[in-house]
Amino acid sequence: MHGRNNPLTPVALGLLRAGCCADPEPSPDGKVGRHLIRGREYKTATDEDGNHAPSGAEREVPWVAIAPVVNAIRVLEQMVPHGHLLFDHQAHDLRSPRAGTGSLKVNGLRTRIEDFIAWVNDEATAHGIPHEVIPPDPHGNVGIGRFRRSLAWHIARRPNGLVALAIQYGHLRTTLVSEGYASRSRGGIHELVDMETVLAVADTVSELHEALEAGxxxxxxxxxxxxxxAVQDPWFTGTAINATTARRLLANNNEMIHDNPQALLLCHYRREQALCYRDGIKETPSLDHCVPGCGNIVRTDQHASRLRDRADLLDKRAAHTPQPAGDRLRVNADKLRAIADHHDRTRLTLQEAS
Structure with missing residues (x-):
């Protein structure tokens, strides 16, 4: 992902400095908070008189960092002196050293993406796991822009991923304008979220179609x-997904089936039946607020199997958890098995529905 103000990308890490993510101090009650990344902003930085500040200014709101990001920063901090840029070109640009200060250029990052792919493929071959090899891309080298979209694809398909995606890109102020990501208007982050939503739905509908065909x-x-x-002609076949077609497809609630792996269900969203909103009708579901008994819920045989697996896991935890917490785990496990049993009694196959 590419974004000058995005701490989860190589480019943004290059603009941060060693020491930007200090370990949190314990609170008076002994709890340790989250790691925070403190960076500087330049394009919109102003001094007390409202004039542009070329030296930048510290962001008012830091980013909350997850463990992989903290680990990446710690590795980079071992490679550069304290206070230097994390991607200081003097420490990283060993192939073609250049004079002056600053971080790696885009060409250097492109080279490192290709080197990473080569390293992954060598490791996969050495460990006898050829299915982990990254195949050659028919469109050429990945590059920064396409790497950004690849990460967006994976974020969008995680539980609550579209919310995370909006947060991830929502703070962008300047980036690749030619790619349409320059603002939080409909021409920026919303277009990206719309497109990734439609592509995720397309995957979900296709997988459901294959499962039904398999009985x-x-x-x-x-x-x-x-x-x-799922069984009608795939509505997305032959459709080039861009911002315009994404908005049109999202407006068709009859086709929108969203996957919610955290709740182990599918949501065939209809606004008038949704229970996930109490403050009004929305265009898309709130997958982090699924409500039992909602008229949009769909479960598959795979969901039922995973419900039982999760129930077994809760029972194992309960065996090593004192009461009353252990009892609550067992109650939750029984509820999950009851949902799975109800699925078995009421399930419809493609032939039965016909």
Whole structure:
């Protein structure tokens, strides 16, 4: 992902300095908070008189860093002196050293992406796991812009990933204008979220179609209409997904089936039946607020199997957890098995729905 103000990208890390992410101090009650990344902003930095400050200014709000980001910063801090840029070109640009100060240029980052791919493939071959090899890209080298989209793709398909994606890119102020990511308007972050939403839905519908064709069943209030959506001619076949087509497809609620792996269900979203919002009707579901009994819920045989797996895991935890916490874990495990049993009793296959 590319973004000059984005701490989770190589480019943004290059603009941060060693010491930007100090270990949090324990609070008076002994709790240790999250790691915070403190950086500087330049494009919009102003002094007390409102004039542009070329030296930049510290951001008012730091970023909260997850463990992989903290680990990446710690590795970089071992390579550069304290206070220097994390991607100081004098420490990293060993192939073609240049005079002056600053961080790695875009060309250097492109080279490192290709080197990373080569390293992954060598490791996969050496360990006998050829399925982990990154295949050659028919469109050429990955580059910064496409690497950014690849990471966006994976973020969007994680639980609550679209929310994370919006947070991840929502603070961008300047980036690749030609790619349409320059603002938080409809021409910026919203277009990216729309496109990734549609692509994620396309994957979900395709996987459901394949499962039904293989004889699997579905249950839930929205099971029949989910079957109708999945078995009809794929609505996305032959459609070039861009910002315009993404908005048009998102407006068709009959086709929107969202995967929620955290809740182990699918949401065939209809605004008038949604229970995930109490403050009004929204265009898309709030997958982090799924409500039991919602009329949009669909579950598959795979969901039922995973519910039982999760119940078994809760029982194992309960065996090593004192009461009453252990009892609560067992109650939750029983609820999950009850949901799975209800699926088995009420499931519909493609043939039965026909």
């Amino acid at each position: 699997e069943g579905v249950s839930g209030p929205a099971a029949r209409r989910a079957i109708r959506t």
